[in-house]
Amino acid sequence: MARNAKVEQGKNEGILPWNERLSYGASDFACSFTFSLIGTYLMYFYTDVFGITAAAVGTLMLVARVIDAFDGPFWGIMIDHAHTKWGKSRPFLLWFNAPFAIFTVLCFTTPNLPMFWKIVWAYVTYIGIDVLYSAVNIPLTSILPSMTENSDERVLLSTIRSLFSNLGGTLISVIALPLVALFGSGNNKRGFFLLAVMAATVFFVIYLVVFANLKERVQTKQSQKALPIKESLKALKSNWPWVIVIVLNFVYWLGMQAKGQVTIYFFKYNLGRPGLVSFALLFNAIGLISVFLTPRVVVKVGKKNTLLAGLTISVIGQLFMGLGASWLNVPIIIIGTIVGNFGNGFVGALIAVLLADAVDYGEWKNGVRAEGIVTSASSFTAKFGMGIGGAISGLLLSWGHYVPNKAQSASALFAIEANYIWVPMLALIISFVLILFYKLTPDKEREMSAYLTKKHFRERNEE
Numbered sequence: 001m002a003r004n005a006k007v008e009q010g011k012n013e014g015i016l017p018w019n020e021r022l023s024y025g026a027s028d029f030a031c032s033f034t035f036s037l038i039g040t041y042l043m044y045f046y047t048d049v050f051g052i053t054a055a056a057v058g059t060l061m062l063v064a065r066v067i068d069a070f071d072g073p074f075w076g077i078m079i080d081h082a083h084t085k086w087g088k089s090r091p092f093l094l095w096f097n098a099p100f101a102i103f104t105v106l107c108f109t110t111p112n113l114p115m116f117w118k119i120v121w122a123y124v125t126y127i128g129i130d131v132l133y134s135a136v137n138i139p140l141t142s143i144l145p146s147m148t149e150n151s152d153e154r155v156l157l158s159t160i161r162s163l164f165s166n167l168g169g170t171l172i173s174v175i176a177l178p179l180v181a182l183f184g185s186g187n188n189k190r191g192f193f194l195l196a197v198m199a200a201t202v203f204f205v206i207y208l209v210v211f212a213n214l215k216e217r218v219q220t221k222q223s224q225k226a227l228p229i230k231e232s233l234k235a236l237k238s239n240w241p242w243v244i245v246i247v248l249n250f251v252y253w254l255g256m257q258a259k260g261q262v263t264i265y266f267f268k269y270n271l272g273r274p275g276l277v278s279f280a281l282l283f284n285a286i287g288l289i290s291v292f293l294t295p296r297v298v299v300k301v302g303k304k305n306t307l308l309a310g311l312t313i314s315v316i317g318q319l320f321m322g323l324g325a326s327w328l329n330v331p332i333i334i335i336g337t338i339v340g341n342f343g344n345g346f347v348g349a350l351i352a353v354l355l356a357d358a359v360d361y362g363e364w365k366n367g368v369r370a371e372g373i374v375t376s377a378s379s380f381t382a383k384f385g386m387g388i389g390g391a392i393s394g395l396l397l398s399w400g401h402y403v404p405n406k407a408q409s410a411s412a413l414f415a416i417e418a419n420y421i422w423v424p425m426l427a428l429i430i431s432f433v434l435i436l437f438y439k440l441t442p443d444k445e446r447e448m449s450a451y452l453t454k455k456h457f458r459e460r461n462e463e
Helices: 002-012 018-050 054-081 090-095 097-107 115-142 151-184 188-213 229-236 240-260 263-270 274-327 330-366 371-399 410-436 442-462
Strands: none
Touching: 018 054, 018 097, 018 115, 018 151, 018 188, 018 240, 018 263, 018 371, 054 090, 054 115, 054 371, 090 097, 090 115, 090 188, 097 115, 097 188, 115 330, 115 371, 151 188, 151 274, 151 330, 240 330, 240 371, 240 410, 263 274, 263 410, 274 330, 274 410, 330 442, 371 410
């Protein structure tokens, strides 16, 4: 009887209660609900509502990425240095909740200023929301390896997080323009402002719940004290899984951002069907299906093959969209959107899991567990990629002589199509090649897990 109980306990070790699983997922619902509003509509808001030129917007996004070169690692180091009664990552969910919500509103505020000061306002608020997003989002990734050592549970948690993230991003993308029309009654400035107030309120409330429910259980000697910068950097030495994942993160999100923020331009100007924007964005929810399937597929074929399959499907989707764009055929574009989003679901679900594995690899390889510095690179490279994607979009629109709210020239239409179809296509192909070099096999993962479980058990008994 005692032996059976021990076996059952071993099977269930690291399994979290559902309220904590759902809270972890809800955290990225809140992040996507707000940041997808910024990623999908802020460029359009700047050019067509606030009145800033596309070239100025592209430059802004490029400058913001230079700032990101410092803020991502900064937050990672801050997490590794934190030592509170709530843990290392968890307190950041409380401390920076309200500041992020406030800057979400400020980004969509339109003070009556001369053009120079409009651009200054955009710089301050956009860079502010960018830095604060790292403060509230990096802890979600860095806390994952501290919540459980169970590999299957990590995949499930990441899957739940991706499901909620996809749901939040899809929901705000679909309802944004109808709500702008409803709130503004013809005044887009007022409509976007009130929409931002609503999104910020949703974020603030959800993050309070998330902070209350998440726990950091995996405690090591290093996690229970502030980790010096020099020591934490040792976790990156020869950490090839980490290198591949952060480069993948950069390239993949560059393509997705270039595509996402010109969606409204593509349907408004290239297809002449602005009313279809919300309908097309609704199909982002297709990714929920593949996210849901991810744990089962991973069990059968492994993480690497699941990622390769997802990227292949996404490339096929972009090819369909390219054909639809050439023929101005909306049904083919919608088919491509559905196929591409199905593939993207697998990719989004697994990136955080690979980063958690990189934390374990750093400890296994170098004897240093540094959740903050290892996972902060994820947010940094994702945002850096998104920023470069945004800069590419703005600069291509400027090169194509885009003029807001006018019939566009052939060069402007090509610039929009390049952002929507071909930049993401190239990013997906490069991502596929990167994953071919990912060598952390299931056997190696099991070897690492067994070693670290024994190590952590021994450290706890020594205390």
